[in-house]
Amino acid sequence: AQSVAQPEDQVNVAEGNPLTVKCTYSVSGNPYLFWYVQYPNRGLQFLLKYITGDNLVKGSYGFEAEFNKSQTSFHLKKPSALVSDSALYFCAVRDTNTGFQKLVFGTGTRLLVSP
Amino acid sequence: EPEVTQTPSHQVTQMGQEVILRCVPISNHLYFYWYRQILGQKVEFLVSFYNNEISEKSEIFDDQFSVERPDGSNFTLKIRSTKLEDSAMYFCASRGPDRALNEQFFGPGTRLTVL
Numbered sequence: 251a252q253s254v255a256q257p258e259d260q261v262n263v264a265e266g267n268p269l270t271v272k273c274t275y276s277v278s279g280n281p282y283l284f285w286y287v288q289y290p291n292r293g294l295q296f297l298l299k300y301i302t303g304d305n306l307v308k309g310s311y312g313f314e315a316e317f318n319k320s321q322t323s324f325h326l327k328k329p330s331a332l333v334s335d336s337a338l339y340f341c342a343v344r345d346t347n348t349g350f351q352k353l354v355f356g357t358g359t360r361l362l363v364s365p
Numbered sequence: 366e367p368e369v370t371q372t373p374s375h376q377v378t379q380m381g382q383e384v385i386l387r388c389v390p391i392s393n394h395l396y397f398y399w400y401r402q403i404l405g406q407k408v409e410f411l412v413s414f415y416n417n418e419i420s421e422k423s424e425i426f427d428d429q430f431s432v433e434r435p436d437g438s439n440f441t442l443k444i445r446s447t448k449l450e451d452s453a454m455y456f457c458a459s460r461g462p463d464r465a466l467n468e469q470f471f472g473p474g475t476r477l478t479v480l
Contacts, residue, residue, distance in 0.1 A: 282467055293369070293456060294408070294471040301467060340408060344467055351460065351467060352398065352421060355408040 388457030
């Protein structure tokens with residue numbers, strides 16, 4: 251079965267510093283990977299995806315993610331964190347066992363960016 | 366920018382009562398999903414819906430749950446007899462017709478509280 255793991259419940263970073271939110275995956279076949287962000291009292295917002303092609307994927311709000319097949323990782327990164335980036339981040343993988351593409355989510359990582 | 370909407374934002378009900386959660390997916394989307402997130406836990410898939418029928422459901426989605434697309438715009442989740450453990454945030458999501466565009470777009474969620 252497809253799964254993703256987010257090993258950190260929380261990541262703390264100072265504004266202006268680079269941030270990394272970790273995700274590792276386990277899939278059969280080619281991985282289709284996603285990052286979503288959840289702000290307080292809001293739904294899940296799509297940030298970026300990896301389907302195929304370049305290992306470095308660029309997404310919304312200056313975020314990017316690096317796909318690493320040998321380490322089965324898909325870490326989310328941003329060169330310079332903003333206080334407004336503070337939110338809950340979810341990594342997800344598309345279930346390829348059916349054609350209807352349900353998402354399997356990780357447990358989420360809370361990012362806190364301090365001023 | 367088109368978005369998925371959900372009503373109500375918060376529903377409080379007594380155990381054993383029926384609730385209907387409503388969603389309006391993005392207008393040209395064809396694939397619809399319900400997910401739930403119990404407080405402090407990860408987002409879990411409930412059901413996917415395509416071509417006016419359930420395409421996949423999880424083991425959470427038992428006989429107490431049903432989904433319907435009664436008209437061309439609404440997509441509803443009904444829980445016939447709510448239990449305390451149904452208390453969660455319920456998210457609706459939709460995906461477009463292009464199979465190459467894999468991301469799902471989520472609504473803001475309905476927080477269901479069962480007393």
